[in-house]
Amino acid sequence: MNNQIMKKRIGFPKHLDKIRRIMPNLVSILESGKENCRYCFAWFEENKSIQSSCAQIESSTESLDRGIVLRALVNGIHYERSTNQLDEAFLIKMAKDFRFFLDQKYDEHYAYQVHSYTPSTWSEELSRGLDEELVAQIPKNPDAKTLVHFGASYEIDPNQTDIHSLKEMTRKLRSDLFERSKKFVREHNQALKNEDVFEDLVEIQNFVNQEIKIHIFVDRYKNMSQSLLLTCGGAFGVTKIGRQSRSLKGGLGGLEVIKFSDRDLDEVSCTSVKLDKAEFLKPGRYQVITGSDVTGVIAHEAFGHTQEGDTWMKGRSIAKKLHEDKIKVGNDQATIINNPAVFNMDKKNYGPNGSYFFDHEGMFARSQKILDQGMLSLPMADLASSIKLSVPRMANGKRESWRRPLMARQTNTYFTPGDKTLDELIAMVKYGFLARLSQGGMEDPKGGSLTAGASYFEEISNGKLTGKLFLGPSGGHIELSDPVFTLLEKIIAKSKTSNPDNIPDIKFGGCGKYHKEGVDAGCGGPYILWKDINCG
Amino acid sequence: MGLSNDQFLPKLKNEIIKTQKEKKDVFHGWKILLSDVRSIQSLMLGDEKLGLVGYQEREVFDHAYSIEIFTRHGNPVMMGNSTCNIDPLSPLNDQILKTLNNALTVNNQLWDLPKIENEKVKDIITYDPALKNNMAAAHQKLIQEASFKVKSLQGVKVNSAELYTNNRSTYFETSTGLIGEQDRTDVYFEIAMEKLPLPNTQEVHLIKSAIGIEDMNISRFIDEALEQTLSLNDAILPRTQENAVVLINTEAIARLLDGLLIQMNAYREYYKTPHMLPGQKVFKGEKLPESDILSITIDPTLPIMAASTKFTSEGLCAKAGKVVDNDTVTLQMITHRMGQYLGKPHNCIVGNMIVPLGRYAKEELLKAQAECLEIVSFTSLMVNPSSLSWSSEIKLGKLYHYGKLKSIIKGGIVSGDLGENLCHFQFSNNERKFNKPADDFSTPRGYSGPDAMLIKTGVKIAGE
Structure with missing residues (x-):
């Protein structure tokens, strides 16, 4: 998609010039003279964020976190030393101590059992093909000494965004939402003449968060950096009995990515109130339409985790054997993409929060079909799993922060779009529900089952939304759960997108692999009509 | 050498005090937090001959400073606060002033910062x-x-x-x-x-x-x-039930009761979100006479437990308290700030959850039920602290008939309402501890109590 509005890119910040100058030296200390049996890189990250939240109690936070990781891959083991002590003398000593440790462990007589890894050069990567957003930012004929920088684009300058402006935004939004909710309750109650009246919300909480992430990666062939600007904002309303509904907007860009529509504002101010009168769903199987965020969680859980390279490598995924045996695990509509190179989506001129230019091991962002019309592909491999499984390496090596280990992780995972409108999908339902707002999910990669949560259901009867809302059988959110293969056989139809790259809406999301290691992960897709799903 | 002797600390403190003097009209108070974390991390693969073989070996050294600045400003006077991580390699004054300015954008009801109280900090064993x-x-x-x-x-x-x-x-x-x-x-x-x-x-x-x-x-x-x-x-799906009998384990008990405790935290009353006050019953509906009763004590002094602590998050001495006795809320957990906001004395109750044991062994509880589903593991147990409803897919379950294992269960969704669950339940008589240190997803959780809980009301299952 061509940018309709002039966007700027975030440049490389001057205050990090010094650390960038030090990093090649650190790599050299670790690797020099041992390149035939050792692969080393240095990774630096700076995460700077500002957040303002408005509720009964207001708060504001500014945080800055920096850290460096030195990696040495020797004989199939990935050794790392990481710290936030960034003065040059400390880092050089750390690198020298690390080198001493490695030299002691792998002395000149050591018989290596695993071949060393040789990283790719710029020309090799370019000849493999890259997204135009990356190609446009790479200077001609780059080499190991070329400082290459990739910057995310924005409309509203993050340098002009401070806590004061965020505070004004959140205060106004909270006040507007309360006003909107009170008006809705007043008008509804007048119309009902004291029958079944709604009560006002007791609390509305909202926040805006903006984060600038700077990454520097240096190995023997590359010295590159990226600046990622992530902005998100959200709000939720709470009733006296604790029912709540929310709206969350965000993605790769400045404040322009958190424009709340009327529908978003109503979700917080009116739906929360309506949920006080929601019925409880009877546990059972129902025909369901999932919207972008619930669809996205299903994509992320259904063969997302199963297709992560380290899960394959550990023997913890059912997908490896299914792929090898060429067993079809979904119908022809079951196509799932993992793509870190998403810089526009559906009708939006920005990417989701799982996008980047290269991963945390310096691998360039490329799209991958992890499930193609029901057939499983090779996994999303980080460096470790790519070597161990002898499969192509993808840009899926991610870590929560420099404090945590790197794992094969998803970036943006989404179902491909179909050819219907949402109204056409609703018209296809005799009795069923539209699942609204995701409430997380989890997958069992070995057993092939998944669960995805929806905050509430909207009833559909004879092809029309009835306006009736349903909560889970015990009054909480609703879990949708089925074996993955059964579920992916049950896609009846999907909604379409007008995006020229055929990328549907992808929501701001995150993933905590096995309940830990939180990372950004965009999840999305079209509206999908499922034949039936077990709901409880 | 303790962190109190950190070489950068006096410099940071002096700079804050200097700024406070210069901006004394609005700069009301401050807090400095210093943390030092050393971590060794090993990721391993199973190996038939060698047992476990590492494929990722990491060492982490994390030494970090942060500050919180409190302001009193405006007319009428409001209170602001803001936190910020400090970069020791950048000019300190700029960082402190920025934090002060951020605090000035925040308008909250006034409260007095906590001061030294006449109580000696107890020595608590929080490490091995x-x-x-x-x-x-x-x-x-x-x-x-x-x-x-x-x-x-x-x-x-x-x-x-x-x-x-x-x-x-x-x-x-x-x-x-x-x-x-x-x-x-x-x-x-x-x-x-x-x-x-x-x-x-x-x-x-x-x-x-x-x-x-x-x-x-x-x-x-x-x-x-x-x-x-x-x-x-070979596992099967559970059958769909509107009123199932289930048995849950230590971790699940701790998760559910943690949801209940959130409602006893005084901030919930201030926020006007669903909360429980002293005198309220913890169950919802009719309590069956054959049910066990619930009591919970919060204790920060248990040795080698995840939620043991000398201090509250405000820096005061952490204290123990019995918050639920005989199914009735006896105490709210009230911080210094919330005490002032709500006009109640603060009690600084934080720590590990202690739950008294029941009368029967887990096996006896199972034997007494015509049908009981033991949920060995939940896929992802989520407890809603507002509605006290909970739900999850069943990752692994065991279906018993009068204590005899009939089948292995996998899949299906179990959900419940904790208020209803507490109308008819029984705890086991075997004690077990559960510890979960704080992480990015949750605060520390320490539990000492029964290793099983039989729930006979308020549980629904969506399955076959």
Whole structure:
């Protein structure tokens, strides 16, 4: 998609010039003279964020976190030393101590059992093909000494965004939402003449968060950096009995990515109130339409985790054997993409929060079909799993922060779009529900089952939304759960997108692999009509 | 050397005090927090001959400073606060002024910052000396023990394991004279294994956190994983039920009761979100006479427990209190700030949850039920602290008829309403501890109480 509005890119910040100058030296200390049996890189990250939240109690936070990781891959083991002590003398000593440790462990007589890894050069990567957003930012004929920088684009300058402006935004939004909710309750109650009246919300909480992430990666062939600007904002309303509904907007860009529509504002101010009168769903199987965020969680859980390279490598995924045996695990509509190179989506001129230019091991962002019309592909491999499984390496090596280990992780995972409108999908339902707002999910990669949560259901009867809302059988959110293969056989139809790259809406999301290691992960897709799903 | 002797600390403190003097019209108070974390992390693959083989070995050194600045400003006077991480390599004055300006954008009701109280801080054991004194040696010993144990296992294939050992020290100081320092240790271990012969579609993935090596008891933990793995047979979906009888384990009890405790936290009353006040019953509906009753004590002094602490988050002495007695809320947990906001005395109750045991063994509880589903593991148990409803897919369950195992259950969704659950339940008479140190997803959780809870009301299952 061509940018309709002039966007700027975030440049490389001057205050990090010094650390960038030090990093090649650190790599050299670790690797020099041992390149035939050792692969080393240095990774630096700076995460700077500002957040303002408005509720009964207001708060504001500014945080800055920096850290460096030195990696040495020797004989199939990935050794790392990481710290936030960034003065040059400390880092050089750390690198020298690390080198001493490695030299002691792998002395000149050591018989290596695993071949060393040789990283790719710029020309090799370019000849493999890259997204135009990356190609446009790479200077001609780059080499190991070329400082290459990739910057995310924005409309509203993050340098002009401070806590004061965020505070004004959140205060106004909270006040507007309360006003909107009170008006809705007043008008509804007048119309009902004291029958079944709604009560006002007791609390509305909202926040805006903006984060600038700077990454520097240096190995023997590359010295590159990226600046990622992530902005998100959200709000939720709470009733006296604790029912709540929310709206969350965000993605790769400045404040322009958190424009709340009327529908978003109503979700917080009116739906929360309506949920006080929601019925409880009877546990059972129902025909369901999932919207972008619930669809996205299903994509992320259904063969997302199963297709992560380290899960394959550990023997913890059912997908490896299914792929090898060429067993079809979904119908022809079951196509799932993992793509870190998403810089526009559906009708939006920005990417989701799982996008980047290269991963945390310096691998360039490329799209991958992890499930193609029901057939499983090779996994999303980080460096470790790519070597161990002898499969192509993808840009899926991610870590929560420099404090945590790197794992094969998803970036943006989404179902491909179909050819219907949402109204056409609703018209296809005799009795069923539209699942609204995701409430997380989890997958069992070995057993092939998944669960995805929806905050509430909207009833559909004879092809029309009835306006009736349903909560889970015990009054909480609703879990949708089925074996993955059964579920992916049950896609009846999907909604379409007008995006020229055929990328549907992808929501701001995150993933905590096995309940830990939180990372950004965009999840999305079209509206999908499922034949039936077990709901409880 | 303790963190109080940190070389950068006096410089930071002096700079803050200098700024406070210069901006005394609005700069009301401050807090400095210093943390030092050393971590060793091993990610391993199962190996038939060697037991466990590392593929990722990490060492982390994290030393960080943060500040919080409190302001009093405006007309009428409001109070603001803001936190910020401090970069020791950048000009301090700029960072302090920026934090002050951020605090000035915040308008909250006034409260007095906590001051030194006439109480001696209790000495609480929050770390394992073996881990604190030589973490590298302790880490290697744990790996060796785990690897040796894995090598000895029969009938299973171990797929992977992860071991993290952590030493964490924190120091704080406030403008009102509160000073505190605390050391913590913790160990995280997870293991994934499956039953032979291969291939199969079931795996057991167990996680355990502990504060010390003894409590971790890695060999016993691996034995538990082995027992669970060997018990796996062909699994079926549970049947759909509107009123199921289920048995849950230590971790699930801790999760559910933690949701209840959130409602007893005084901030919920201030926010006007669903909360419980002293005198209120914890159950919802009619209490059955044959049900056990619930009592909960919160205690920050239990040795080697995850939620043990000398201090509250405000820097005051942490205290114990019985918050639920005989099914009735007896105390709210009230911080210094919330006490002022609500006009109630603060009580600084924080810590581990202690729940009295029941009368019967888990086996006896199962034997007395015509049908009971023991939920061995939830896929992802979520508890809503507002509605006290909970739900999850069933990752692994065992269906019993009068105590006899009938089938292995996998899949289906179980949900419940904790208020209704507490109308008819029974605890086991065997004590078990559960520890989960704080992480990015949750605050620390320490539990000491029954290892099983039989729930006879308010549970629904969506299955076959």
